[in-house]
Amino acid sequence: MQILREHLFKYPTYILGAVISAVASIGTMLYQPKLLQDILNAILKNNMDAIKTLSVWLIFLAVIGVISGIYNVYFAAKIAQNVTSDLRLRTYQKIQSFSFGNIEHFSSGSLVVRLINDMNQITNLLMSVFMQFLRMPLMFIGAFIMGVYTLPRLWWLEILMIILVILVSIFTFQKMGRLFGQVQIFMDKINTRAKETLQGMRVVKSFNQEANNSANFNQTSDELNKINLWIGYIFSASFPAFMLATYAAIALAIYLVGGSITSHPSDVAAISSYVTYLSLVMNAIIVIGMTATMVSRGLVSLERIKEVLDTKPDLTYVTDQDEDLKGSVEFKHVSFTYPDSKQETLHDISFKVAPGQKIGIVGKTGSGKSTLAQLIARLYDPSSGEIDLGGKNIKEVSQKTVTKTVSFVLQRAILFSGTINENLRQGKKTASQAEIEKAAQIAQAEEFISKYPDTFEHEVEERSANFSGGQKQRLSLARGVVGNPVVLILDDSTSALDAKSEKLVQEGLAKHLKGTTTFIIAEKLVSVKDADQILVLDDGHLSACGTHAELLKTSPVYQEIYQTQKAKERRSDLS
Incomplete structure (x- = not known):
């Protein structure tokens, strides 16, 4: 009472x-x-x-x-x-x-x-x-x-x-x-x-x-x-x-x-x-x-x-101070176990990423790729170890700073009832119409938005039932980039796109978000082969780290994934 x-x-x-x-x-x-x-x-x-x-x-x-x-x-x-x-x-x-x-x-x-x-x-x-x-x-x-x-x-x-x-x-x-x-x-x-x-x-x-x-x-x-x-x-x-x-x-x-x-x-x-x-x-x-x-x-x-x-939120913020952080990310011996689970999902992960780098994350299903990305966005806190964002322990950064610095685009695109404009402005409340249109261009969403008589004021139905899977992913991607984030995480967020659209999206990101640190989680190696670094996860462990060419020589796990996909892709795409 x-x-x-x-x-x-x-x-x-x-x-x-x-x-x-x-x-x-x-x-x-x-x-x-x-x-x-x-x-x-x-x-x-x-x-x-x-x-x-x-x-x-x-x-x-x-x-x-x-x-x-x-x-x-x-x-x-x-x-x-x-x-x-x-x-x-x-x-x-x-x-x-x-x-x-x-x-x-x-x-x-x-x-x-x-x-x-x-x-x-x-x-x-x-x-x-x-x-x-x-x-x-x-x-x-x-x-x-x-x-x-x-x-x-x-x-x-x-x-x-x-x-x-x-x-x-x-x-x-x-x-x-x-x-x-x-x-x-x-x-x-x-x-x-x-x-x-x-x-x-x-x-x-x-x-x-x-x-x-x-x-x-x-x-x-x-x-x-x-x-x-x-x-x-x-x-x-x-x-x-x-x-x-x-x-x-x-x-x-x-x-x-x-x-x-x-x-x-x-x-x-x-x-x-x-x-x-x-x-x-x-x-x-x-x-x-x-x-x-x-x-x-x-x-x-x-x-x-x-x-x-x-109920106390699992995540607490010790400060409300708004800061401008650079795009460096560092994992220091990070391990993570989900609540009510006895088995570690990630074990003793350590790596360092410089601002503006493009990082690929690959591995077999269940290897912990999405979990690692969620820790960067502080959707969970590590069970042990430390994650630094912009040179600061992420636990010592305000929630506003984290959300302003890191943008997370999920594989399962979730849109809300309202207009396209209202959905895209969730990425940046004060975004101008020019910024929204630019984000739509980067995500290759303007292609279908322009066909609607009401363009960006087009209604999004309940559970976005009036859009295809690819259209939802492109709108979700546009929402993720509209705020010009310092760190952008793409969790297999182009999986529903055809090869041509995916290539155009990657070109758009490379052209317009040059200073953004980008993490790309992908099942297809072709999506990450041009990355500055590729993190290879295997059963929760970071088994290897390097460029595409280096990993083909040094990582058995990466070689196995490569050999599996080579038969499905054109050789030139993976070479």
């Missing part, structure tokens, strides 16, 4: 309004039965003046009760929506600070559920607290006292009914609290399955897996359905039990009053008020129990949000 208190203190006026309106609403509700009793007594005495006066007061109280109830809902909604909005923004910002490792720990599907479903539960929690939890305890205490005041000799009947209803409530809502926790877990699973299926729909259809995926989804959905049905069963059984206890108490009260009406004639007017107070006591207990269940469900969601907020 500490998390909520931090945000609640921002809205003291709304909280005060909710408290005052709740007290006013319950006060009018508790006094109305007493007025009805006085009216009945006045009717028995045929006192018309008293009847008129009390009737006016009854109407006045009803109006006050309605107005205060409306204001209570208004203030509760204001508090719930504002606090949830603040908490959602805070959680989203925290997620933005997470590293790849943090995201993988939670999974993207779970984080989406926490931002949407769990936040809705927290909204319900706050609404319940500032409506029911404020009003029901007052109603319970007030109705109990007024019931004893109305028929003092039947005080024990109220206590008996309270004990019965509380016992049923405890049994019911304890079970429901545990079930609500399971509901959130299965909501995570369903969201993850649905997200994976929709994002991989082409794969699903290609391998005719619709039936299998439907069966898996249906299994998870059935589990969630069973839990929800159990919640429904408990609800359906609990209400008759509550009503039975209440009506039994009311019947017993009427029987006892009826048996002693001759000795207590004033009980004729009191019995209706007493029955009303019994009902209010019962309703207060039931609503408190139900609200407790909603609160317990909200607390489960709050704990899940707290888990996100309390």
Whole structure:
């Protein structure tokens, strides 16, 4: 609850309004039965003046009760929506600070559920607290006292009914609290399955897996359905039990009053008020129990949000100072192991790159090429060793400096909904239109952009479905170079391009980014054969380093890759 208190203190006026309106609403509700009793007594005495006066007061109280109830809902909604909005923004910002490792720990599907479903539960929690939890305890205490005041000799009947209803409530809502926790877990699973299926729909259809995926989804959905049905069963059984206890108490009260009406004639007017107070006591207990269940469900969601907020990002920055760094990169005995993995992905890597050099990174699948590149961009920190960027330990450089210095273009091109211009400006927020057009030319993207009537204002659909793989890669590459980065990492980012387009891209990079240190991760040696240095990785080790000609003479691993690809490429391309 500490998390909520931090945000609640921002809205003291709304909280005060909710408290005052709740007290006013319950006060009018508790006094109305007493007025009805006085009216009945006045009717028995045929006192018309008293009847008129009390009737006016009854109407006045009803109006006050309605107005205060409306204001209570208004203030509760204001508090719930504002606090949830603040908490959602805070959680989203925290997620933005997470590293790849943090995201993988939670999974993207779970984080989406926490931002949407769990936040809705927290909204319900706050609404319940500032409506029911404020009003029901007052109603319970007030109705109990007024019931004893109305028929003092039947005080024990109220206590008996309270004990019965509380016992049923405890049994019911304890079970429901545990079930609500399971509901959130299965909501995570369903969201993850649905997200994976929709994002991989082409794969699903290609391998005719619709039936299998439907069966898996249906299994998870059935589990969630069973839990929800159990919640429904408990609800359906609990209400008759509550009503039975209440009506039994009311019947017993009427029987006892009826048996002693001759000795207590004033009980004729009191019995209706007493029955009303019994009902209010019962309703207060039931609503408190139900609200407790909603609160317990909200607390489960709050704990899940707290888990996100309390998670420390794997990557921390010791300074906010913005610096201009040169393009030198040095690895000093760097090793790296992924979180939750026992096997090293990189082991004791050391090399040095001068500013403006073109570096190729090659190796077999799973040799650690992409991992090495991610360490340069500080998407992860090494498990041991040191990485220097521009002559400084990368851990001592601000996040702004790293992102300004290093641009990372992934093999899997990810574009966002919006326009082409908006996507390219993610590489440099203040980029001019001339800079964007130049970046598109370097990436050979202007070729297809110019064919659209709206050119750079052309819409990018969800998951960039209106672009081919090659077009997405070229747009992603343009986004990477628009900021004229000091260090550019291309993680097999031209794999979807044909040989001619790839050659034009490399020529464009060489011509327009002469001072940029470029790392090229490639499966094809033809993409890196002109590099100043080529790093050869083998099972996480740096097995060799040198030029294409040197490695052909000295590196068995490089020779094996060369011999494998020579049959597929023209000999002149690899010579």
